[in-house]
Amino acid sequence: MKSYLAAAIQMTSVPDLQKNLDQAEELIDLAVRQGAELVGLPENFSFMGEEKDKIAQGNAIAQATETFLHQMAQRFQVTILGGGFPIPVNSNGKVYNTALLVSPNGQELARYQKVHLFDVNVPDGNTYQESSTVKAGQELPAVYSSPDLGKIGLSICYDVRFPELYRHLSSHGADILFIPAAFTAFTGKDHWQVLLQSRAIENTCYVIAPAQTGTNYHRRQTHGHAMIIDPWGVILADAGEKPGIAIAEIKPTRLEQVRRQMPSLQHRVF
Numbered sequence: 001m002k003s004y005l006a007a008a009i010q011m012t013s014v015p016d017l018q019k020n021l022d023q024a025e026e027l028i029d030l031a032v033r034q035g036a037e038l039v040g041l042p043e044n045f046s047f048m049g050e051e052k053d054k055i056a057q058g059n060a061i062a063q064a065t066e067t068f069l070h071q072m073a074q075r076f077q078v079t080i081l082g083g084g085f086p087i088p089v090n091s092n093g094k095v096y097n098t099a100l101l102v103s104p105n106g107q108e109l110a111r112y113q114k115v116h117l118f119d120v121n122v123p124d125g126n127t128y129q130e131s132s133t134v135k136a137g138q139e140l141p142a143v144y145s146s147p148d149l150g151k152i153g154l155s156i157c158y159d160v161r162f163p164e165l166y167r168h169l170s171s172h173g174a175d176i177l178f179i180p181a182a183f184t185a186f187t188g189k190d191h192w193q194v195l196l197q198s199r200a201i202e203n204t205c206y207v208i209a210p211a212q213t214g215t216n217y218h219r220r221q222t223h224g225h226a227m228i229i230d231p232w233g234v235i236l237a238d239a240g241e242k243p244g245i246a247i248a249e250i251k252p253t254r255l256e257q258v259r260r261q262m263p264s265l266q267h268r269v270f
């Protein structure tokens with residue numbers, strides 16, 4: 001593993017596939033011009049809108065998004081995570097909320113289907129019933145071992161509230177935890193940063209957390225603050241509230257140092 005720059009992209013995705021892909025392309029271009037070699041896009045980056053529209057356009061979104069990720073990775077010669085987009089499950093009307101990691105030569109490196117679905121009545125008046133359109137993945141996420149970039153573990157959004165998933169990833173050697181999200185503004189203001197720092201500290205891993213921000217559609221407001229956190233829990237970059245990027249250096253020497261200073265992973269009893 002070498003030292004390199006990673007970027008967490010922050011966008012305001014809307015119910016318009018092509019608009020979102022254009023916005024994502026601009027931000028990937030910005031990240032690459034600043035030197036990023038690993039670039040993460042947030043949950044719902046290619047489509048964020050009403051559940052019924054997402055299902056109606058499911059096949060088109062899935063195909064265009066996969067093609068886009070392969071094209072961007074190859075054109076810019078970087079590794080890209082598409083942090084969550086719908087892929088229809090064989091004909092039962094539901095989709096998997098899928099994250100896809102693609103290499104600079106356009107090869108699929110890892111794929112994860114979101115396991116924990118957001119079925120929550122948020123006290124801001126919005127009701128979320130992700131399971132009405134999404135089928136829960138049945139498998140724990142993979143850790144992809146890159147000779148250059150380190151061991152990369154995948155997850156999506158609401159997963160961040162389930163530390164056992166990240167323990168699984170760190171037990172399988174993860175150095176970097178991807179947590180792409182579309183966090184609600186209401187929960188995000190109190191929970192987002194604390195949860196991300198907790199996952200970084202307790203697993204002594206880098207956290208790369210791309211995010212949605214602003215008003216995506218109707219009353220849907222997302223929290224923003226895409227960030228990169230180091231294995232000590234220090235926030236290295238925070239994208240604030242506007243679309244943009246958080247960019248920071250991922251260093252194997254820092255991983256080694258923190259794991260020497262705080263060897264908690266070695267003291268696990270259970």
Ligand SMILES: O=C(O)CNC(=O)[C@H](CS)NC(=O)CCC(=O)C(=O)O
Nearest residue numbers: 049118128130157158182183184187
């Ligand atoms: O609502 C949309 O249109 C898009 N949102 C999503 O796709 C997902 C599932 S509904 N959002 C979350 O998981 C938020 C979790 C969260 O905010 C928390 O854990 O507090």
